[in-house]
Structure formats: structure tokens, C-alpha cells
Amino acid sequence: MPEDEKGIPVRVALRCRPLVPKETGEGCQMCLSFVPGEPQVVVGNDKAFTYDYVFDPSVEQEEVFNTAVSPLVRGIFKGYNATVLAYGQTGSGKTYSMGSTYTASQEHEPSVGVIPRVIKLLFEEKQQRQDWDFVLKVSYLEIYNEDILDLLCSSRERSQISIREDPKEGIKIVGLTEKNVTCAQETVSCLEQGNNSRTVGSTAMNSQSSRSHAIFTICIDQKKKNDKNCSFHCKLHLVDLAGSERQKKTKAEGDRLKEGININRGLLCLGNVISALGDENKKGGFVPYRDSKLTRLLQDSLGGNSHTLMIACVSPADSNLEETLNTLRYADRARKIKNKPIVNVDPQAAELHQLKQQIQQLQVLLLQAHGGTLPAAI
Structure with a gap:
């Protein structure tokens, strides 16, 4: 992963899910087509978008991971921070792609998503480095109605969580539970524990809709056994964003409606940050990271010290054309962001x-x- 004075672009992988039975039953048609051998998607008959990777509905989880995600995991062992985040409208396949509902019983299924595959590869790569000592810690949080909740805290009395910026280590979250892990099984157990605490709810668009943004973080300290001067401290963020929503489609009321409003607000702030960072005419200008908890937590990942991949998830149904176009434009802007990853000695x-x-x-x-x-x- 060569460093570049001008920065390293955020990479974008577009992922399109298949039509679901509800959509085919309602007579929906495909509004997207794909260019064979090219990372391009065409909307309707003429509007084309190009990304770093494009995965059509036939592409399996393993190919998505091996092609787009695994290079980031291997970069961690060179001392780089990394972020993988899934974005898209509600019901577009973000949680499926990230594997955020994974349980150990699914270990050998082809449907296993990004997070459990990252955990598996991380410990396989670690095992090959016998001349290094490792300390790994995990944390898991959700942003629900603009509150940061600790998903690994077993106590009913959750401690106050605050965000601080360290000049050397970047964004730090104070008060968040961190658990030491020594193997893949322990890490998966933390993932499962957090998943069981996540806030989900049913809407007309998605019976198991994530009602919060979730960030699963693995911190890795690595020191070479025969060289005390050679040591790295890096972070891997795995982010499952809640889906953008339209009340007219979700038919949300009460708590669901309030959640949807807060979800959209956080995503709007994220969009503003992406627009500010991706605008060639505003280089060095003000970036509104502090407008939401989500953008504060992703400050290192967008425009900062990280190699970052956005997985933009879309529905191919013509009934979702407007939302799909919004996601495609959003992802197109994200590609213009330049990060400045450094080796974290x-x-x-x-x-x-x-x-x-x-x-x-x-x-x-x-x-x-x-x-x-x-x-x-x-």
C-alpha cells in the first residue's frame, strides 16, 4: 500500500442485491444493468457510474471479501488503520454484506459476511507471524437516537461515553468497554454479544431493520520479538450504517418514526462531510465533523489516517430507483475523498x-x- 503525498482515495465497492420475492410479486423490474468485465453500472438506458469494484446480484460473499476487503486486513500487519463501512437505503443488504447478524453456527455457510471473514483472516495472518507478539482488543458500539451505547457492557448501569481527539492517536472513545481477545472464537463471541444488544425493529420496508449505526472495532498492538523499536498500534473499524428511510415507504410511526428521523439526520451529516471532503474547490476548507456523533467517530476514516472501503448497497428494483440513484451519487462523491494513511508506529x-x-x-x-x-x- 504505497503512500502518496496527495493522499489515498476512499475505495468504493458497489453491491447490488437480487430482486426479493416481494418485489417480483409486485411486478418490479430491474432498473440497473452491468458492464461485463468493467466496474460499471448503468441506470436505465444511459446513466453510467464507475467505481473501484462493482458486484452484480450473482456475486457471492466470498468474492466480495477476497476482492475488496482482504487487502485492507493484510495492510493492518504493516501498521495501517483500516475502515470498511456499508451504506445504502433500508433493506438494500448492508447488514447481510457486513455479516452483522452472524452466529458461530453459520461458520461454514457461503452467506457469511465481511466481519466474521475479517476475524478469520486476521487470526490466520497473525498465526503466520510467529516472530511478533500481538495484543488484540475489541469494542462494539451503536449510535441510537444520537446516543452512543456500549454493546459489550453487561452492566445495567452503562458508563458515560465521550469522544476525545488525541493528537497522536486520533479519535478516542472514553468509557467504552474493550475486551482482550486471543483467538477468532473469542472475537466472534464479542460480535454475537453485541449483536444481541443491537436495536432492531420492523418497518414496511424491512422486518429486521437496524435502528442504529453500529461500529465493531478491533485494536491491534504488534511488537517484533527481536526488535523492541519495531512496534505498531492500529485500528480496524467495521461499520454497519442504518439505512436511509422515507416515511412514506417505511410507514413508520411512534418510536420507529423518531428513529428514522435520527437515522436520516446522521446520514445527512455524513453526506455533508463527504461532500466537503470530495469537493475539489474546497480543499482545506471547513469539514463539519462535529455535526453528529457518527461523523465524529468516522473522522479518521474519512479524510484522515485510514485506508477506507465503502460498500454501497443498492436495490435493483425500479420501485427504488430514486433511492438507488441517491446511493450511487453518494458513493461517487465518496470516491473523491483523499485519506492520508500512515504507518502507526x-x-x-x-x-x-x-x-x-x-x-x-x-x-x-x-x-x-x-x-x-x-x-x-x-
Whole structure:
């Protein structure tokens, strides 16, 4: 993953689900077509969009993961942060693609999504690096009605969670439960525990609609056994965004309606951030990260220190044409964002290495000052 002074673009994978029985029963037609061998999708007869990857309804979960996601996971072992986030209207396949409802009983099924596949690959890659020591921690949160909720907190009295910005480590979440994990099974158990606590509800568009944005984070500390100066600290964010909604279609009332309003507000703020970052005419201008909890938490992932992949999920049904077009345009803007990923060297190790270099330089200067012979006290 080469670094570039101008930044590394956010990568976008478009994923189109098949028509569902409800849509075919209502006589819906496909409004999207795909260009064989090209990362292009065509809306209607003429409007084409190009992305880094395009996955039509026939593409299985494994291909999506191997093609678009696995390079990010391998980059973690070089010290880079990474983010995978799924965006799209409600019922477009985000939670399916991310595997956010995964349980251990599904381990060998082809329908397994991104998060459990990431966990599996992460520990396989770790196992191959016997000359490194690793410490892995996981956290899981949801943003529900603009409140941050800890999905791994077993106590009824959840602690106050706040967002802080560290000049060296970026965005930090204070008060969030972090659990040490040593194997894939322990990590999956944390995922399952969090999934059981997530807020879901039924709407006319989706019987199991996510009513919150969820972020599953794995923090990795890695140190080379024979070189104390070689150590990295990096983060992997796996984000399942709640779907954008139209009340006319979801027929939401009461709590569902309030949730939908807050979901749309968070996504609007996210859209504003993406627009600000992707506008060539506003480079270096104000970016409204602080307008919502979601955009604050994704500040490193969008325009910051991370390799980022957006999986834009769409419905092919002509009844969803307007929402699909919105997602395609949203994803097109996201491709214009430039991130600035760096190798996240452990600050203490980096400082120690720098001090050792300074000592060596001073010793050379001292040697030169004494005609090539160091004083006895050195």
C-alpha cells in the first residue's frame, strides 16, 4: 500500500442485491444493468457510474471479501488503520454484506459476511507471524437516537461515553468497554454479544431493520520479538450504517418514526462531510465533523489516517430507483475523498528509537571534537 503525498482515495465497492420475492410479486423490474468485465453500472438506458469494484446480484460473499476487503486486513500487519463501512437505503443488504447478524453456527455457510471473514483472516495472518507478539482488543458500539451505547457492557448501569481527539492517536472513545481477545472464537463471541444488544425493529420496508449505526472495532498492538523499536498500534473499524428511510415507504410511526428521523439526520451529516471532503474547490476548507456523533467517530476514516472501503448497497428494483440513484451519487462523491494513511508506529518505541539516534549522533560529534578518541568517561 504505497503512500502518496496527495493522499489515498476512499475505495468504493458497489453491491447490488437480487430482486426479493416481494418485489417480483409486485411486478418490479430491474432498473440497473452491468458492464461485463468493467466496474460499471448503468441506470436505465444511459446513466453510467464507475467505481473501484462493482458486484452484480450473482456475486457471492466470498468474492466480495477476497476482492475488496482482504487487502485492507493484510495492510493492518504493516501498521495501517483500516475502515470498511456499508451504506445504502433500508433493506438494500448492508447488514447481510457486513455479516452483522452472524452466529458461530453459520461458520461454514457461503452467506457469511465481511466481519466474521475479517476475524478469520486476521487470526490466520497473525498465526503466520510467529516472530511478533500481538495484543488484540475489541469494542462494539451503536449510535441510537444520537446516543452512543456500549454493546459489550453487561452492566445495567452503562458508563458515560465521550469522544476525545488525541493528537497522536486520533479519535478516542472514553468509557467504552474493550475486551482482550486471543483467538477468532473469542472475537466472534464479542460480535454475537453485541449483536444481541443491537436495536432492531420492523418497518414496511424491512422486518429486521437496524435502528442504529453500529461500529465493531478491533485494536491491534504488534511488537517484533527481536526488535523492541519495531512496534505498531492500529485500528480496524467495521461499520454497519442504518439505512436511509422515507416515511412514506417505511410507514413508520411512534418510536420507529423518531428513529428514522435520527437515522436520516446522521446520514445527512455524513453526506455533508463527504461532500466537503470530495469537493475539489474546497480543499482545506471547513469539514463539519462535529455535526453528529457518527461523523465524529468516522473522522479518521474519512479524510484522515485510514485506508477506507465503502460498500454501497443498492436495490435493483425500479420501485427504488430514486433511492438507488441517491446511493450511487453518494458513493461517487465518496470516491473523491483523499485519506492520508500512515504507518502507526508505537509512540513510545518511536521516541526511544529517536533518542538512541540522537545519542549516536552526539557520540560522533564528541568523537570528532576529541580528535577521534572518546574521553574516558564515555
